[in-house]
Amino acid sequence: MNRASLDKRPDEVATMFDDVAPKYDVVNDVLSMGQTRRWRKVVVEAMDVRAGQRVLDLAAGTGTSSEPYADAGINVVACDFSLGMLKVGKRRRPDIDFIAGDATNLPFADNTFDASTISFGLRNVNEPKKALAEMLRVTKPGGKLVIAEFSQPVVPLWRTMYTEYLMRALPAIATKVSSNPDAYVYLAESIRAWPDQDHLAAWLQESGWQDVTYRNLSGGIVAVHRANKPVSGNGSAEAIAAHTGPVAKLRRNLPRTAR
Secondary structure, eight states, rough: OOOGGGGOOHHHHHHHHHHHHHGHHHHHHHHHHTTTEEEEEEHHHHHOOOOOOOEEEEEETTTTTTTHHHHHOOOEEEEEEEEEHHHHHHHHHSEEEEEBTTTTTTTSSSOOOEEEEEOOOOGGGGSSHHHHHHHHHHEEEEEEEEEEEOOOOOOOHHHHHHHHHIIIHHHHHHHOOOOOHHHHHHHHHHHHOOOHHHHHHHHHHHHTOOEEEEEEEEGGGGEEEEEEESSSSSSOOHHHHHOOOOGGGGGOOOOOOOO
């Protein structure tokens, strides 16, 4: 993947999200045909956190993904680099902690959170591997990570149809429902350029996460990855590989309670 081909600096991406913040959640529901809510429900179930624990929700945007945790009495921190998104979220949910932060240089101490999560935001980070390492740093030993991200459909025909939707239908729909259609052209391109499920799993292992698994949703349009931070040791890539085995043999065993 050549991320440079997307031709967006981090500050430009932040400005883009600032521009679309007021209608961002509504537009997402339209473009995903209502699937976004189901995908986010799977993430919450995979997190499996309880009241009193502390969760980092990175790339939280307006806080839609953070709300289920707050509603369950979980101490959630919604972190994003878009001030526009954070302002919209804070107006709607003043009870949630919204913090501006760079995913590659998080403003939190080591071992702060019981669990960390990022949904549909990792591909917009300029250095995603660095973000994975940062989330490892701020998560407590034994804590977990759950990532939801657009991925590669596993059926060739479905993959072709999906690519056509991304590059043709999605921008056309965005033109009608969004104040900044160009932002959704960029987002479509970023989805198409993003690596597949096994590549992201490999990145997680290389970053020091262990017990890496993933589950495909909607035929692989979205993949939910889950991993744990080692309880002890340095979490080196060699140690993780020895523990989990090659990426090709990863168990794709996330819970399937939500459909």
